[in-house]
Amino acid sequence: MPWPVAVVDVMPASPIHTVPRLALGRIEAVAIGSSTGGPQLVEQILTRLPAYLPFPIFLAQHLPPSFSRTFANFLAHRAALAVFHAEDGMPVLPGTVYVGVGHQHLRVRRAAGTARPVLEVSPQPQTLPYKPAADELFRSTAAIYGRHTLAIVLSGIGRDGTEGARAVQSAGGIVISQNAETCAVYGMPRACFEAGLSNAVLDPECIRQTILQLSPGHGGGRAFPAAVEPARGTCAE
Secondary structure, eight states: OOOOOHHHHHOOOOOOOOOOOOOOOOOEEEEEEEEETTTHHHHHHHSSSOTTOOEEEEEOOOOOOOHHHHHHHHHHHHHHHEEEOOOTOBBBBTTTTEEEETEEEEEEEOTTTSSSSEEEEEOOTSSSSSSOHHHHHHHHHHHGGGGGEEEEESBBBBSHHHHHHHHHHHOEEEEEEOOOOGGBBBSSSHHHTTTTTTTTEEEEHHHHHHHTTTTTTTTTSOOOOOOOEHHHEOOOO
Protein backbone atom coordinates (compact mmCIF):
# COMPACT_ATOMS: atom_id res chain seq x y z
CA MET A 1 0.00 0.00 0.00
CA PRO A 2 1.48 3.42 -0.94
CA TRP A 3 2.46 5.87 1.76
CA PRO A 4 -0.15 8.58 2.43
CA VAL A 5 0.33 11.89 0.67
CA ALA A 6 -0.45 15.13 2.49
CA VAL A 7 -2.14 17.93 0.56
CA VAL A 8 -0.86 21.28 1.82
CA ASP A 9 -1.05 24.94 0.83
CA VAL A 10 2.07 26.99 0.18
CA MET A 11 2.76 29.44 2.99
CA PRO A 12 4.50 32.63 1.85
CA ALA A 13 7.97 33.07 3.28
CA SER A 14 8.65 35.86 5.77
CA PRO A 15 11.33 38.47 5.05
CA ILE A 16 14.78 36.98 5.56
CA HIS A 17 17.42 38.54 7.79
CA THR A 18 21.10 37.78 7.30
CA VAL A 19 22.68 35.58 9.97
CA PRO A 20 25.75 37.40 11.35
CA ARG A 21 29.10 36.03 10.16
CA LEU A 22 27.52 32.86 8.81
CA ALA A 23 28.49 31.95 5.24
CA LEU A 24 25.71 29.79 3.87
CA GLY A 25 25.96 26.66 1.75
CA ARG A 26 23.53 24.41 -0.08
CA ILE A 27 21.70 21.97 2.21
CA GLU A 28 20.10 18.67 1.20
CA ALA A 29 18.87 17.52 4.64
CA VAL A 30 18.05 19.06 8.01
CA ALA A 31 18.28 16.98 11.20
CA ILE A 32 16.89 18.35 14.48
CA GLY A 33 17.56 16.99 17.96
CA SER A 34 15.58 18.20 20.97
CA SER A 35 14.34 17.18 24.39
CA THR A 36 12.84 19.19 27.27
CA GLY A 37 11.24 22.34 25.88
CA GLY A 38 11.69 21.05 22.34
CA PRO A 39 8.09 20.54 21.15
CA GLN A 40 7.20 24.22 21.47
CA LEU A 41 10.38 25.24 19.65
CA VAL A 42 9.88 22.68 16.90
CA GLU A 43 6.33 23.92 16.41
CA GLN A 44 7.55 27.52 16.29
CA ILE A 45 10.13 26.72 13.63
CA LEU A 46 8.38 24.15 11.43
CA THR A 47 4.91 25.68 11.27
CA ARG A 48 6.38 28.88 9.84
CA LEU A 49 8.29 27.25 6.99
CA PRO A 50 6.89 27.06 3.45
CA ALA A 51 5.75 23.83 1.84
CA TYR A 52 8.24 23.99 -1.03
CA LEU A 53 11.50 23.32 0.81
CA PRO A 54 13.72 21.20 -1.45
CA PHE A 55 15.02 18.96 1.34
CA PRO A 56 13.65 16.66 4.06
CA ILE A 57 13.65 17.48 7.77
CA PHE A 58 14.25 14.71 10.32
CA LEU A 59 13.30 15.16 13.98
CA ALA A 60 14.64 13.25 17.00
CA GLN A 61 12.47 14.57 19.84
CA HIS A 62 12.66 12.73 23.16
CA LEU A 63 9.03 11.61 23.64
CA PRO A 64 7.16 8.38 24.54
CA PRO A 65 5.61 6.51 21.55
CA SER A 66 2.03 7.68 22.11
CA PHE A 67 3.13 11.30 22.40
CA SER A 68 5.41 11.19 19.36
CA ARG A 69 2.49 10.13 17.13
CA THR A 70 0.26 12.78 18.68
CA PHE A 71 2.96 15.39 18.13
CA ALA A 72 3.41 14.34 14.49
CA ASN A 73 -0.35 14.62 13.92
CA PHE A 74 -0.39 18.02 15.62
CA LEU A 75 2.38 19.31 13.36
CA ALA A 76 0.71 17.81 10.27
CA HIS A 77 -2.39 19.88 10.92
CA ARG A 78 -0.47 23.10 11.55
CA ALA A 79 2.49 23.03 9.16
CA ALA A 80 2.53 23.74 5.44
CA LEU A 81 5.14 21.01 5.09
CA ALA A 82 4.03 17.39 4.90
CA VAL A 83 4.60 15.72 8.29
CA PHE A 84 4.70 11.98 9.02
CA HIS A 85 5.32 9.81 12.05
CA ALA A 86 8.37 7.84 10.89
CA GLU A 87 8.08 4.22 9.75
CA ASP A 88 10.88 1.82 8.91
CA GLY A 89 11.54 1.79 5.16
CA MET A 90 9.54 4.96 4.48
CA PRO A 91 11.00 6.78 1.44
CA VAL A 92 12.60 10.16 2.10
CA LEU A 93 11.07 13.03 0.13
CA PRO A 94 11.82 16.76 -0.03
CA GLY A 95 9.47 19.17 1.69
CA THR A 96 8.63 16.52 4.28
CA VAL A 97 9.14 16.32 8.05
CA TYR A 98 9.75 12.89 9.62
CA VAL A 99 9.06 12.72 13.36
CA GLY A 100 10.97 9.97 15.16
CA VAL A 101 8.98 7.30 17.01
CA GLY A 102 9.27 7.38 20.80
CA HIS A 103 11.55 4.67 22.26
CA GLN A 104 12.92 3.95 18.75
CA HIS A 105 15.95 5.42 17.02
CA LEU A 106 15.49 7.32 13.78
CA ARG A 107 18.19 6.99 11.12
CA VAL A 108 18.58 7.49 7.37
CA ARG A 109 20.06 4.77 5.17
CA ARG A 110 20.28 3.81 1.51
CA ALA A 111 17.61 1.46 0.21
CA ALA A 112 19.09 -1.95 -0.66
CA GLY A 113 20.82 -1.87 -4.04
CA THR A 114 20.03 1.80 -4.68
CA ALA A 115 21.19 5.28 -3.74
CA ARG A 116 17.67 6.22 -2.63
CA PRO A 117 17.47 7.31 1.02
CA VAL A 118 14.87 5.69 3.27
CA LEU A 119 14.11 5.79 6.98
CA GLU A 120 15.37 3.27 9.48
CA VAL A 121 13.37 2.96 12.70
CA SER A 122 14.93 0.60 15.24
CA PRO A 123 15.29 0.12 19.02
CA GLN A 124 19.00 -0.62 18.56
CA PRO A 125 21.30 0.28 20.17
CA GLN A 126 19.51 -0.27 23.46
CA THR A 127 22.38 1.18 25.49
CA LEU A 128 21.67 4.83 24.69
CA PRO A 129 19.65 6.66 27.36
CA TYR A 130 17.40 8.47 24.85
CA LYS A 131 15.37 7.08 21.96
CA PRO A 132 15.20 8.57 19.42
CA ALA A 133 18.75 9.81 19.98
CA ALA A 134 19.95 12.92 18.18
CA ASP A 135 23.41 11.30 18.03
CA GLU A 136 22.08 8.39 15.96
CA LEU A 137 20.10 10.67 13.66
CA PHE A 138 22.96 13.12 13.11
CA ARG A 139 25.52 10.40 12.40
CA SER A 140 23.32 8.66 9.86
CA THR A 141 22.35 11.93 8.15
CA ALA A 142 25.99 12.93 7.87
CA ALA A 143 26.82 9.52 6.38
CA ILE A 144 24.20 9.96 3.64
CA TYR A 145 24.27 13.69 2.92
CA GLY A 146 27.83 14.61 3.98
CA ARG A 147 28.66 18.31 3.74
CA HIS A 148 25.09 19.08 2.69
CA THR A 149 23.81 18.28 6.20
CA LEU A 150 22.43 20.87 8.59
CA ALA A 151 22.17 19.64 12.21
CA ILE A 152 20.22 21.70 14.75
CA VAL A 153 20.53 21.11 18.50
CA LEU A 154 17.61 22.52 20.49
CA SER A 155 16.71 22.75 24.18
CA GLY A 156 17.14 19.63 26.29
CA ILE A 157 18.80 17.88 29.22
CA GLY A 158 22.10 16.08 28.82
CA ARG A 159 24.59 15.73 25.98
CA ASP A 160 22.58 13.97 23.27
CA GLY A 161 23.57 15.36 19.88
CA THR A 162 27.17 16.21 20.72
CA GLU A 163 28.79 13.13 19.18
CA GLY A 164 26.43 13.27 16.24
CA ALA A 165 27.35 16.93 15.73
CA ARG A 166 30.98 15.85 15.65
CA ALA A 167 30.17 13.48 12.79
CA VAL A 168 28.33 16.24 10.92
CA GLN A 169 31.27 18.61 11.24
CA SER A 170 33.71 15.87 10.22
CA ALA A 171 31.64 15.39 7.06
CA GLY A 172 31.81 19.13 6.34
CA GLY A 173 28.24 19.87 7.38
CA ILE A 174 26.80 22.70 9.47
CA VAL A 175 25.85 22.55 13.17
CA ILE A 176 23.62 25.16 14.79
CA SER A 177 22.86 25.15 18.51
CA GLN A 178 20.12 27.13 20.23
CA ASN A 179 21.18 30.06 22.38
CA ALA A 180 20.95 29.81 26.16
CA GLU A 181 18.52 32.71 26.54
CA THR A 182 15.71 30.93 24.67
CA CYS A 183 16.25 27.38 26.01
CA ALA A 184 13.96 25.80 28.59
CA VAL A 185 16.97 23.66 29.55
CA TYR A 186 20.40 24.69 28.27
CA GLY A 187 21.91 21.21 28.28
CA MET A 188 22.17 19.68 24.81
CA PRO A 189 23.04 22.96 23.04
CA ARG A 190 25.55 23.84 25.75
CA ALA A 191 27.32 20.49 25.46
CA CYS A 192 27.58 20.95 21.71
CA PHE A 193 28.86 24.51 22.05
CA GLU A 194 31.39 23.68 24.77
CA ALA A 195 32.75 20.83 22.63
CA GLY A 196 33.52 23.41 19.95
CA LEU A 197 31.03 21.89 17.50
CA SER A 198 28.63 24.81 16.95
CA ASN A 199 29.09 26.78 13.74
CA ALA A 200 26.37 29.13 14.96
CA VAL A 201 24.47 29.86 18.18
CA LEU A 202 21.04 31.27 17.30
CA ASP A 203 17.56 31.89 18.65
CA PRO A 204 14.63 29.88 17.19
CA GLU A 205 13.46 32.61 14.79
CA CYS A 206 16.97 33.01 13.43
CA ILE A 207 17.21 29.22 13.03
CA ARG A 208 13.99 29.25 10.99
CA GLN A 209 15.27 32.02 8.75
CA THR A 210 18.62 30.26 8.34
CA ILE A 211 16.83 27.16 7.06
CA LEU A 212 15.21 29.39 4.42
CA GLN A 213 18.51 31.05 3.54
CA LEU A 214 20.09 27.66 2.97
CA SER A 215 17.40 26.77 0.42
CA PRO A 216 18.03 27.21 -3.32
CA GLY A 217 16.42 30.46 -4.37
CA HIS A 218 17.05 31.99 -0.95
CA GLY A 219 20.78 32.57 -1.27
CA GLY A 220 21.93 28.95 -0.91
CA GLY A 221 24.77 27.43 -2.86
CA ARG A 222 27.73 29.25 -1.36
CA ALA A 223 30.56 27.46 0.38
CA PHE A 224 30.44 27.11 4.16
CA PRO A 225 33.96 27.47 5.58
CA ALA A 226 34.90 26.18 9.00
CA ALA A 227 34.12 28.82 11.59
CA VAL A 228 36.88 30.01 13.93
CA GLU A 229 34.20 31.17 16.38
CA PRO A 230 30.51 30.32 16.21
CA ALA A 231 28.34 33.00 14.67
CA ARG A 232 25.80 34.49 17.03
CA GLY A 233 22.63 36.23 16.00
CA THR A 234 19.13 37.26 16.93
CA CYS A 235 16.77 37.69 13.98
CA ALA A 236 13.96 40.16 14.29
CA GLU A 237 10.75 39.28 12.48
